[in-house]
Amino acid sequence: MIRILFTMIAIGALTSAQAQTIESGSHSTTGYIKSDGTIENSSHSTVGYIKNDGTIENRSHSTIGYIKSNGTIENSSHSTVGYVKSDGTVENSSHSTIGYIKNDGTVENSSHSTIGYARGVKKEWAAVVYFFFKF
Template structure:
């Protein structure tokens, strides 16, 4: 997992950006993550971006953090704010578990209560959407 990959869907030779739906615990749409890393709220307003190099930007394209190739999440000053482990465990900077991203896309808090779903979205991107942008709230 050296770089985050951008997935483009081709239809009739035309590249289209596909959006994966982010759902809250009630399975209502909380937002979307497009294959180019654009993060939108439920009204399709852009709230941020995840660039192919792992840079996390706010809606104004100001850098607010980074996703490193080893799953480390950093803030704009490169201080570690969390980790996404290969098994989907999400930890804060002190390595305390704050959530889980299951293989079926279910997102759980530290008590294993479901807080949402993000089917077909990379674990790191899901962690950013739920635990950084807090789209499920």
């Protein structure tokens, strides 16, 4: 009975620690985003965080931006740097389209050329990583 319980706990820990891979357009792994919002580089070193309340932090836990519930992306001074629309269109602060996050996780630039893949990642999180903040 104890062995079964231990196995169930171990499986649960592995599942909750899984990260979605962030890839370049050529499918090279450039990083990971864990389900808790931790952003890692390709060597699994933590480079940032996206908190449940939408706060975006660097590796030192300094706030560098915010994701608002309506898809607005702001910098640390609360100035709008862009928008992520519900259909995955990514716009800059002037509402010019700068890219797209497709439902399958494909990330495209404004010319619809594939620049990366973020399967299983929230569209807003993918936009933060690919278009708005450098981690």
